[in-house]
Amino acid sequence: MTRSAGSYTTSDLSRRSDDIIVEALRHPVNITQRNKPRLVLLNIEDYERLMRQSRMRxxxxxxxxxxxxxxxxxxxxxxxxxxxxxxx
Structure with a gap:
């Protein structure tokens, strides 16, 4: 069950991974476990941009x-x- 746009549970991830991955290609997706944020899925371009920014700091x-x-x-x-x- 989706809690809000861009936020899914770990159970959702195991049942609907294809849909969630497609969404994560467009924007970061939060994954929760027991109502706590646990993961963020994001596309490789966003990840690489974040890594470049962190190296500059x-x-x-x-x-x-x-x-x-x-x-x-x-x-x-x-x-x-x-x-x-x-x-x-």
Missing amino acids: SAFTLETMSDALLCEFEGAADAYADSDETNR
Whole structure:
């Protein structure tokens, strides 16, 4: 039984996999189990786009930042502090 458009149970997936796959080719489909979200089915293009975006994101600490990035970060922080003082 379909709960809402784009959302199916694991039982639906076992009974209607062809229909659900066709829908997942158009847009992401949520799969629930015991009324909890468990999976998302999506087409390969969307998956690859998400993976590219995640690779572009990075987390740094001050110790691991390049000198150029640290300098840019400090400049942005200083500019923010200056604008905050001006607005007080």
